[in-house]
Amino acid sequence: MSNVAFSWIRRVAMPALVITITLLLPSSPVSAGQTDSYTLPQQSYNQSRARDYKVYVPDNLQSPAPMVMALHSCKQTNNDVLNDWGMKAAADQYGFILVAPYITSYDGFRNQNCWGFWFEHHRHQGAGEVEDLHQIALAVESNYAVDPQRRYITGLSSGGAMAVVAAVAHNEYWAAAAPASGIPYGEDASSVSLTGQCPGSATFHSVSQVVSDMEAELDGAYPIPLMVLQNKNDCTVIKTSADHIRDAHLKAFGDPAFDTPTEAKAESVACSPYYQNNYGCIRTRYTQDGTSGARSLVETVYLDGPLATPNSQDTDHGHYWVGGEQASNGKWAVRVGPSYPDVIWSFFSGHSRDGTAPEGFPVITLIGDSPMAVALNTSFTDPGATADDTEDGSVTVMADCSSVDVSTVGSYSCLYTATDSDTNVTTVERQVEVTDPNVPTETCEQVTASPSAHVSSGRAYAGGSYNLRVYANGDDVDIGGTFDSWSNVPLYEGDPGRWFTSEPVACNGNGGGNGGNDPFICQDWNASNLSHSMAGRAYYAGGYYSTGGDDYLGAIPGGYVWVKESPDGVFEKGQCQ
Template sequence: MITGSFISLRVGTALSTFMLSALLMAPAAPSSAGQTYSYSLPQQPYSQSRTRDYKVYVPDNITTPAPMVMALHGCKQTNNDVLNDWGLTAAADTYGFILVAPFITSYDGLRNENCWGFWFDHHRHEGAGETEDLHQIGLAVEANYAIDPNRRFITGLSSGGAMTIVAAVTHNEYWAAAAPAAGLPYGEDAGSVSLSGQCPGSANFHSVSRVISDMQSELDDSYPIPLMVLQNENDCTVLKTAADNTRDAHLKVFGTPSFDHTTAAQASSTACAPYYQNNYSCQHIRYTEDGTVGTRSVVETIYLDGPLSTPNTQDTNHGHYWVGGANGNNGKWSVKVGPSYPDIIWDFFDRHSRDGSQPEGFPVITLIGDNPMTVAINTTFTDPGATADDAEDGSVTVTADCSAVDTSTVGSYTCTYSATDSDSNTTVKDREVVVYDPNAPTETCEQATASPNAHISAGRAYAGGAYNYRTFANGDNVDIGASYDTWNSVTLYEGDPGLWYASVPTACSGGGGGGGNGGGGEPPVCQDWNDTNLNHDNAGRAYYTGGYYSTGGDDFLGSVSGVYTWVKETSEGFYEAGQCN
């Protein structure tokens, strides 16, 4: 399944504090708005063509002819996920490109929902199947909008990343540059995706020499299409081997003699920029046509040491996702925190038009420091500022207005930056400034009662243990029952937003809690645990004397340490066998 997952991805608090958490999770608003248009490409006469729906996002400040960026969704995603979660519409507003988001719409063969068929031979050759339909969508967009023929670009995630590579090979005469995220080398099979559902994953790959041969057999144009490869080194669905093989084969096929391998072609290695909140040790490496800085790249890699888990409950927590940055969302197989793919990819595209030209356009504003930026109440706010660059004018003066920021009152405020070039093209960009109270409690003290299975579905717990048969609260990792249990009720308590515990957090039971159902300073009358006798013993809920007995109640729980039993606390420090009613 590929999707944002390839072949199967899975995988009363103080109001001011709650507002801070919500604000830090909300996407930043783009500086301008555009319009999204819906189209449909009819089935074409060549083999394996199908009707394809697609959407086109056009910024209000577009200049013509405009660059075009086509973005391909992954399995179990749609083009709406691309538009809503990937941060690309905000990037289109900022950088002035037309965004095209195709939807696979329908498909043949055995595959997971909405996967692009990169592994089917009839979909990865020029003149047929899905790769040709994507080419035809590009041509249809050009019939409706003024597109710069030297600045047609394509990107995608997972199966969309693999199909991005297919497009770069089959139509390198059309596309100027390509940027696959968690993609696969050209000609790979479905077995190159890890289907184990475990981390680390396992997969089978073609040799690099075979990938090279397959690429050379397909190419009919000499244009050395630049490729940016984006990969989480901890991805358990599409493994880093896929990115390494893609890089190595591309260098061999398109690199110049003596510079067709990583040692000779590497020109620079720097930290990835920009990023949102955490860079995850991301490294940006450029491999150029002569191994020197400043010349055209053959391949660039973006490798990050990213986390496995993601905030969205529809995800698989296998480290397989698109990183949307400050303007992205925590959607299906997409995250907000990390190296900002939209900005990094656009920088790569902007440096690699087909003819090497740099057209005139709007100034690009880069904020210095965090966005959003947090400031403690009653402290001094110092604007870190911003810079602006214009393709024609170079560095441009930035005007900042932070007069609305009030550090005496908790809330969200805006700094507005503007820059105007010599052609009177003006760009505006906002920074969110969140004023918070560092002394306010962070725990929500909410509680939720449901079956272990329902807690998993709601994201309050996760499946783990042998064969994922057990359920663990996501805050303290306490076992609360069988993952398939839909009939028993277990109460969990929320500490910091999104973290749930089998026990009431200390801040919620000692009088300092918030206004949730578990707040008010009073612990619940009864709370219970389903855990091994050994863990009950270690936690003080039981003791061992020739067998396991509950602390206080002295109820016999059994003699085997690894057996799961229910223990309830009916008063502070007094435990009995069984569950709360």
Template sequence: METCSLPRRKLAAPLLALLTTLSLPTPASSAEIHSYTLPQQAYSGSRERHYKVYVPSAMTTPAPMVMALHGCKQTNDDVLNDWGMKAAADRYGFILVAPFITSYDGLRNENCWGFWFEQHIHQGAGEVEDLHQIAQQVDAAYSIDPNRRFITGLSSGGAMSMAAAVAHNDYWAAAAPASGLPYSEDSSSVSLSGQCPGSATFHAVSQVVSDLTGEVDNGYPIPLLLLQNKNDCTVLQTAANNMRDAHLQVFGSGDFKTAATTKASDTSCSPYNQNNYSCHRIAYTQDGTTATRSLVETIFYDGPLTTPNAQDTDHGHYWVGGAEGNNGKWALQIGPSYPDIIWDFFSRHSRNGSQPQGHPVIVLQGDNPLTAELNSAFSDPGATANDLEDGSLNVSADCSAVNTQAAGSYSCLYSATDSDNNSTTATRVVNVVDSNSPVASCQKISASPYAHIGAGRAYVGGVSSLRAYANGDNVDIGGSFDTWSSVALYEGETGKWYSQLPAACSGTGGGFVCQNWNTTNLNHVTAGRAYYGYYTVGGNQYLGSLPGVNSWVKETASGYFQAGQCSN
């Protein structure tokens, strides 16, 4: 990672004053992250700000810019590492800008953006102006499309992205707050009770409308995407509803100023990773008819409360990074893929409606990888393709390799070609499994024949019941009275023990040695022994609903976990 300053260019005096003197390297063919500092400016409320710029490997110019703001108790490194935004920048060709709050004034939690402070939410001062100046620095250093400058963020970063978009609706093309808050809200709009459901107070929508109207100084109706877990106990869904309603009142026209009159469509969210949590995308347009461009779009879903990361508050409050994100601080992998959903919105909402040339973008519907049941009829969820020049394109799908009559891993191949003969391909992995087949635990236990009989792994038989037989393959393992010898038995399907390693366990190196742990359910999830909802990985056995309660979990085969303790 490089630490660089930005080059001097022939610019207006105010912008020239904030640029530093060392030159920025020309973006290389491989992806790079550069670190910068915006010095404290002369206007009120300004502070020194550090920020990082991710430059994708295959960027074309002029490029779109997406600024992403971290939430409280996060940093811009969390944005870069956990949000899946770098992969999205690579896939879609935008420059990613990740500012860090760096330092701040006023009473607030660690690293919160000051969305509720008057000195930080108006054009020409404070944090919204510092963010604007950072964006202008990036404008000056890279070839940025002036019609495709976008801003997003989580929590306080979502609230600040809303404030920045309102204060500079002359500059930004579109905004996408995730778990954000209406413009000019108070800190009491955040639930800090530590309880679920949360409790908060909000300004009346009429006050938000008044504050919005008083701040915007440009007629451009900035498009707004709102991403919200309906079960969020920190930032309640009321916040998103109020943002939607106020935005429609300010930027709607004539009789089209309410959610009822402007609602144009209601569709399932796509793409998503493993579970879309009943997510719906609702579009609100200027006349209530279906159109590519919206005034507001909402992404509402029934997401879980708990997350794998121990630093989280388990209040349903997080960024969903999708398959290429991580379970970081206030970040979740499973769910509607924010990076892809946000970019889909941004790609349709440039300031002037123009669309640049480029390669088609293929979006897979449903899961990738996808699990199909053995002997079932396979149904491909399909894919969509969009080209910023041509619009929607046909997708060619080839799933002929998928054979649901045999367990295994297969692939579906997708391709799309635009009018300039630019082609894009994508692949979906399809895992065919038999969920009803017995699972070999491959557990190995060494004990005397007498002890194996006592534990039910062997039974008494032979002449005068003097012999011991393994209950799985009926092989004689010694005298039933033998308490001194040591004989190894291997478990295949649950409760069936064999004198030789079962074929299903081949390659396990002579039998898997059972291991067990006793720790909290949440720690089991974090370690990969269980998944959300507190079910064991592989064995799918319920550990209970409480994240802080200790449970025994045993690994009876590599990657196969069950509730309870090993027998020996």
């Protein structure tokens, strides 16, 4: 039962009656639970330290509940996990206890807040950070009712690497693990690309050495399922790392006849759900006998994601957590892409330690988007859904989209129902939004502020060499330096959250050109010569000159000057009158 249940559901089964209540969640992140803060005191074993951690518990949680531990990456804290990753919304939706440890303090030479996966004393059972994480999990179990068959761990970057360490060092405890941009067990720090260049470069142990290190540490025969999530364009943790995690896991736990990716591959599907862009994400299952009906030993989630992120603190190396619609664009965390919380939970929910499904209900997977956008007065074709049941396998899904009216703008829904042989019923609702494509979506708001203030407010982002330049997030035009807190640069909002240096056409402007019938509205910019040059308003020829008008602007890149645009698209020195 490895498919994602992309739904908002509450389910109640009774001997002679089945009741299903479908709830639609709001589009913005809303938490309906409680967050408690704790500290694990320093323990008596070697290299233990006091560790802070937070536990998020949704309202109306079933008991006992699954537990998911999520580990932050370098330069993050557990607050970033709770605020930006979309995991609290997933806990609300799917009903699990979310545990977010904070490294708190650490030894050795490392970047800020990195988990020490490459230190020998932190990756073996009974000592160091990996044992502190185990003790945190046990402490959570002493305070909350946790299902011992459904303990899971995930993390990003060094947190992903430590999730791999935990899956090996304590495979007798965890049910499954899901490292994102993680590192194979036993690797050195050189397995991370620290050159600052793209593509990245790193050195790795051989797969056989990783397998040998794993076998020396494992103290149980349980073949712990592993989901490996990786942006193929990541320049900090490169794809080779994910491939080695997969290959070593297959060698360590797979049947000798099915211990390579080619032999163990069962199936590949597009990742679902996703927010706005799937980035060509493919989810591949590998099983112990290569058959699609078997339990996963390894699953890979590989996406062709972008390098840049909206957050100015990021390195723009394609290295981040993808949180989906319910997440935030934080430090090394983005919303757009395959929704990690949903994809990971779909994997966890199908891989308890004993192989049983806790609720025994069918799991419905929607094909296509939800919400789904449909243009007014066009045809609507339901992409459908599939359902799997632990006992019955594939289950028939009944769909009802009769409420969808493509002739009227509005919000509609399709209702999907699946019933298993025990009369357990699951219902899932897809939102269908009928919109008029001719109605402008631009807000037309204008804000004038300094480049640095635009960055702080999310209207622009830092980029260029050493992140010293500022670019509007809508048209990627350079508007000045990140150090500039005194200039006044106007930006115009088009679609919500997208800001441009020129007023959008729909806002009665002309977008900086004269390609329509609207009267020309003059636009001018007060920016550095370098900014004018990078935005196409000027060029360099022994000095800076306006594009088309050939007015001399000056020789110093950082010198500020007014440039205006004429009706025929020529840039001239001066201001609009």
